[in-house]
Amino acid sequence: MTIALPADADALENGLIEIARKAGAAMMEIYKTDFDVRSKDDASPVTEADDAAEAVILPGLRALTPDVKIVSEESAAKGDVPDVDGETDFFWLVDPLDGTKEFIKRNGEFTVNIALIAKGQPVLGVVYAPAIEKLYYGDPRGAKLIDGDVTPTITDITVRDMPEDGVVVVGSRSHGDPEAMKAFLGDLPVKELRPAGSSLKLCLVAAGEADLYPRLGPTMEWDIGAGHAVLKAAGGVIENMDGSRFDYGKADFRNPFFIARSPSVPVKYQD
The missing domain is CATH 3.40.190.80 (D-Maltodextrin-Binding Protein; domain 2)
Known part of the structure; x- marks a missing residue:
């Protein structure tokens, strides 16, 4: 099934990458400090970096696609969840800081996650790991890795065939x-x-x-x-x-x- 994107694919890609990078920059400012760690109602950890990244992402997505609903982890934890129909709706699915435990451990393996869901399936998404300067992007045209923030190298990526040695x-x-x-x-x-x-x-x-x-x-x-x-x-x-x-x-x-x-x-x- 072919699903039409709600805006020009290049504009979505460029806009989404810019939003993810700005969110990553906001969380990295906090990563360098002695930040506090709180617990949510489900006992999972959360930091001010989660909130700072979401504060960048949500207005950025609303400007990019004003009519598309947004489901975001930190907003959902506060009870702010739009009514979405998984079978018919377009909606953004956001984890402003995925891997909060890794953020707290300062091992670099945390990401900004933004996906566009259409009729129950992901149609495009960006995963940005600001501490290691790797950004992965995928849409119906293919997937790529943008490695490095200042002088990035861009590589098309695909899954590999099962290796013979395991x-x-x-x-x-x-x-x-x-x-x-x-x-x-x-x-x-x-x-x-x-x-x-x-x-x-x-x-x-x-x-x-x-x-x-x-x-x-x-x-x-x-x-x-x-x-x-x-x-x-x-x-x-x-x-x-x-x-x-x-x-x-x-x-x-x-x-x-x-x-x-x-x-x-x-x-x-x-x-």
């Missing part, structure tokens, strides 16, 4: 169940298990640096929408554990467990 599997750096992962992988030949933070896991698969990311723990739609858009544009897939299509716009925006992979990697679906 797959590289990525998993969460701060979450995860090793025994569940072992059971899921079964007899699949695994060359390396690589931990990574935030939505960078999806981008590693998209860039052909990894092959498989089974998520066997809770996530929210804004955690993965942008990375899914990049992975999809690079030729990869995200599926539910039974192999069915992974959709967005669910009533509570909570995700089931899922599998992100290069299509060449075989998996055993669960009933």
Whole structure:
């Protein structure tokens, strides 16, 4: 199914990248300070950098696409959630700072996530990791990595075919169940298990640096929408554990467990 974008694709790309970079700059100013850490109602951590990034992103998106609804993590935590129909609506899905635990650890593996969802599917997205100066972008024309902020190099990226010497599997750096992962992988030949933070896991698969990311723990739609858009544009897939299509716009925006992979990697679906 072809879904028309609500504005010119080049204008959306340029505008979205500019918004993501400005949000990243705002959070990096706080990253350099002795920032405070608070707990949300669900006990997950939040910092002033989450709020500062959202304060850049929301007005930027409203200026870019005035008629498109926005679902953003920090606003949602405060009860500000627009009514969206996952089957019919366009809406932005935003995680201003994905990987807050990585931000707190100061390991650089945190990102700005912005995705456009159309009729339940991601159609474009940007994942920007300001501390390591990597920006991933994907839309129906393909996926790219923009490496470096001052003198960037731009590389088209695609998922790779399954390596003969075994797959590289990525998993969460701060979450995860090793025994569940072992059971899921079964007899699949695994060359390396690589931990990574935030939505960078999806981008590693998209860039052909990894092959498989089974998520066997809770996530929210804004955690993965942008990375899914990049992975999809690079030729990869995200599926539910039974192999069915992974959709967005669910009533509570909570995700089931899922599998992100290069299509060449075989998996055993669960009933």
